[in-house]
Amino acid sequence: MDRTEKSVSTDVREFQPCTIPLPRLKPPAAGQVDLWFLDLGGLAGSLREALGGERQETSRLGGQQLRFARRFYLRLLLGAYLDLPGKSVRINRKQRGKPVLDASVHDTELHFSMAKSEDRLLIGFSTSSHIGVDLEPAGRRARDPRGLAQRYFSPAESKALSAMPAADLDAAFLRIWACKEAVVKASGAGIANQFGRFTVETDPVRPPSILNFEGKPAHDWTLALVRPDEKFLGAVAIQDAVTLIQAFRLLPAGQLND
Numbered sequence: 001m002d003r004t005e006k007s008v009s010t011d012v013r014e015f016q017p018c019t020i021p022l023p024r025l026k027p028p029a030a031g032q033v034d035l036w037f038l039d040l041g042g043l044a045g046s047l048r049e050a051l052g053g054e055r056q057e058t059s060r061l062g063g064q065q066l067r068f069a070r071r072f073y074l075r076l077l078l079g080a081y082l083d084l085p086g087k088s089v090r091i092n093r094k095q096r097g098k099p100v101l102d103a104s105v106h107d108t109e110l111h112f113s114m115a116k117s118e119d120r121l122l123i124g125f126s127t128s129s130h131i132g133v134d135l136e137p138a139g140r141r142a143r144d145p146r147g148l149a150q151r152y153f154s155p156a157e158s159k160a161l162s163a164m165p166a167a168d169l170d171a172a173f174l175r176i177w178a179c180k181e182a183v184v185k186a187s188g189a190g191i192a193n194q195f196g197r198f199t200v201e202t203d204p205v206r207p208p209s210i211l212n213f214e215g216k217p218a219h220d221w222t223l224a225l226v227r228p229d230e231k232f233l234g235a236v237a238i239q240d241a242v243t244l245i246q247a248f249r250l251l252p253a254g255q256l257n258d
Contacts, residue, residue: 015228015249022250025080027110030128032244033236036077037228038121040069043252061119070121073250074114077123081110098130098188113185115234122226122234129240132186134178138233145173152195153180156211160202168204174233176200179208179223182237208235 015037028034044061061069075086078101082089090102101110115122115135124133142148146169149158157176164172179200187194198213200223208223222242226234228249236245 015247017251018248019251020076020253022076022080024083025077027081027108027127028125028246031240031242032126032246033131033224033238033242034125035133035226035228035234035236035245035247036121036123036125036250037234037248038073038123038250039119039229040066040073040121041119043073043250044069066116066119070114070116073121074112074123077125077250078110078112081125082106082108094188096188098185113182115181115185117232120229120232122228122232124236124238126238126240129238130186130188132182132184132237134181134185134235135228136174136178136181136233136235138174138227138231140174141170142173142177145169149173149176154196154199156199157202164202172202172204175204175208175225175235176202178225178233178235179237182223182235183210183221186237186239 015035040061044065072086075089075091078089079086090105091099092102093099099112099114101108109127111126111130113124113131113133115133117135117137120135122133122135124131146158146161149161153161153176161169161172161176180195180198183198183200184194197215198218199211201207201209201211208225210218210221210223212218213221220239220241222236222238222240224236224242224245226236226245226247228234228247
């Protein structure tokens, strides 16, 4: 599979299309991150056709179906990197719930993180450090962004949002929230009482970054924002110097030829 290499930037807009069945995938090298974006509704519509039903561009999935689909495609991608069938992939959860490969079965350093929003899925992979990703609807609006920032964000972030024009407030809050979710998932510490321990860049014209981190060197981290779809905003965080994000969109079998 040909890969389009991209430098880390504030906004990775082009996700290279890849179809099922997947070939053997080469794990990302040190300093690189692989991102995969999946439309589970579209993938389910293709599966329905393969099983003899009527073709649909999208298929509404219930809660249990979505949970099954997320686990299935996570294992499918992990298996492609590990050169194993998805059903052979074993996943454990750390103390605070972060999923990791079962080290007693898989003798490899492949870190991953998964974020869901509606029937969309964003999965990040790294071999150099634990990774965190978040996915949010781009139009999401908090009921009281300044109040939430004062309660949960760092003092510097809260102060910046308090001074921000009303027209820019919602987008700025969403950007900060997505970045903080990704960082907390990468650290594996859980959300409770963690958001206020570090400060991310609040100026929307500047690249996303961690400005300070309680008890940790902030410069060790890389943050990036991605737009896998016009309706969704994603964030990636990793405690490593990342120079390349490779972004892919998983499509149903044969869709590239439609």
